Amino acid sequence: MPLWLSESDVREALPMAELIDAMQAALIAFSAGRVVQPVRTVMEYRGGAFFGLMPALDPDGLLGAKILTVVPENLASGLPSHQALIALFEPGSGAVLAIVDGRYITEARTAAVSAVSVRHMAREDARVLAIIGSGVQAHSHMEALRMVREFEEVRVWSPNRERLEKFAGDWKVKSAGKVKAAASAEEAVRGADVVVLATASNTPVIEGAWVGDGAHVVAVGACRPTTREMPTELVARALVVVDSQAAAMKEAGDILLPIAEGRITADHIHAELGAVAGEVRAGRAGAEQVTLFKSLGLAIEDVVSAGLAYRRAVAGGRGIQVPL
Numbered sequence: 568m569p570l571w572l573s574e575s576d577v578r579e580a581l582p583m584a585e586l587i588d589a590m591q592a593a594l595i596a597f598s599a600g601r602v603v604q605p606v607r608t609v610m611e612y613r614g615g616a617f618f619g620l621m622p623a624l625d626p627d628g629l630l631g632a633k634i635l636t637v638v639p640e641n642l643a644s645g646l647p648s649h650q651a652l653i654a655l656f657e658p659g660s661g662a663v664l665a666i667v668d669g670r671y672i673t674e675a676r677t678a679a680v681s682a683v684s685v686r687h688m689a690r691e692d693a694r695v696l697a698i699i700g701s702g703v704q705a706h707s708h709m710e711a712l713r714m715v716r717e718f719e720e721v722r723v724w725s726p727n728r729e730r731l732e733k734f735a736g737d738w739k740v741k742s743a744g745k746v747k748a749a750a751s752a753e754e755a756v757r758g759a760d761v762v763v764l765a766t767a768s769n770t771p772v773i774e775g776a777w778v779g780d781g782a783h784v785v786a787v788g789a790c791r792p793t794t795r796e797m798p799t800e801l802v803a804r805a806l807v808v809v810d811s812q813a814a815a816m817k818e819a820g821d822i823l824l825p826i827a828e829g830r831i832t833a834d835h836i837h838a839e840l841g842a843v844a845g846e847v848r849a850g851r852a853g854a855e856q857v858t859l860f861k862s863l864g865l866a867i868e869d870v871v872s873a874g875l876a877y878r879r880a881v882a883g884g885r886g887i888q889v890p891l
Contacts, residue, residue: 568888572876574668576886580879581675581872583710590679591686591844593625593871594810598841601626602867606814609791615639617791621866629877630656631870633669637790639767647703648767649673653873663891665880667873676868678707680810680840681785684860685761686715687843688808688850689783693760694719699752699772699796700765701725701734704787708763709738709746721746722755725766753777761785769794775801780855787862792823797859799825805859806837806851814863821861 572580596602603624610618616639622632635651642648651669656662685693696718698705705723712718721738723746725731735748749755756762756777766772766788775798778784784805789796802825809815815822816833825831838848840860851858880886 568890569663570665570877570880570886571889572665572667572880572886574671576880577668577671577876579885580876580883581672583675583679584714586675586679586872586875587682587686587711587714589871589875590676590868591683593867594680594683594839594841595845596626596841597811597865597867598839598845598847604866606811606817607866609818621869623866623870624658625867625870625874627874628658629664629870629874630658631873633673633866633869635669635673642702642767653869655870655873655877665873665877665886666889667876669869669873672869672872672876673864674703674707675711676872677704677787677862677864678711680862680864680868681708681763681787681860682711682715683844684785684808684840684862685712685783687840688858688860689716689761690781690851690854693783695759696721696761696763697749697755697759698723698763698765699725699755700763700788701727701730702765702767704765705734705763708765708785709742712761712763713742716761718761719745722749722759723747724749724752724755764788764796766796768796771798772796773801774798775804778857780857782857784857784859785862786821786859789820790818790863792818792820795820795824797821799828799830801857802859803830803835805857807835807859807861808838808840808843808850809836809861810840810863810865812836812839814865815861818863819861
């Protein structure tokens with residue numbers, strides 16, 4: 568019988584520090600060609616609402632797929648914008664092994680992958696973090712990025728002032744007063760060593776001139792070919808790394824729109840993050856270079872995360888067996 572793993576089961580099984588290392592290994596395997604994974608299928612089933620299917624076979628032998636919905640208007644009613652489940656199968660027999668909550672995995676693995684990019688692309692002396700956004704990804708990135716750099720100051724900005732103040736208040740206690748709510752996006756970004764864009768915006772949320780030399784930018788919000796969080800001039804200026812080159816050329820408006828404008832070409836993509844983490848390609852050429860990681864999210868990240876949770880749950884006697 569398949570094992571049903573709730574969000575609480577998954578949280579218990581996936582400490583962030585270990586998830587970061589698991590995502591690094593998954594990205595390296597993906598870029599080395601050891602993963603079977605097509606670009607995800609996404610269906611817009613009504614204006615602005617999407618249904619997605621993300622299958623993959625991981626190098627350790629687990630077959631799986633994430634099924635998800637993205638409904639941005641949910642945020643106005645207090646519901647998650649991203650909801651998902653991950654089904655795991657035994658490749659030999661095709662038997663269903665587990666149904667795993669995917670909402671938290673999406674939240675956590677996205678931040679863990681961003682942490683891999685900061686580990687390999689941000690300057691070693693990065694001390695100031697800026698986060699644009701105050702939703703679940705802002706929270707998960709706060710947790711993850713502090714594990715790979717020692718930030719002395721964190722500036723957060725969001726157009727939702729109430730949620731911004733709550734975010735800053737919650738994290739100020741956890742971070743010994745290092746987090747503050749900025750008065751504007753510009754105030755948050757200027758002088759920051761690492762800049763995280765985690766918004767639901769369809770248009771750029773910062774200006775390229777705000778990003779200083781040597782900064783590392785992580786963009787995780789926009790995931791459709793017609794949407795973007797970054798201006799063209801920032802993308803053109805930066806050394807650009809993606810999670811999947813094939814997916815970026817199909818889905819990443821942050822890259823496709825500058826290409827359409829004639830400002831860059833597909834060759835502007837320097838490498839996949841797995842190649843950087845695997846030391847096949849360099850993460851930056853010098854201290855003054857602006858680096859940029861454009862994240863879309865990969866099925867292999869979900870399958871590896873769910874597989875880790877599944878193995879931990881079996882070993883620890885967690886979850887519920889459910890007959891189909």
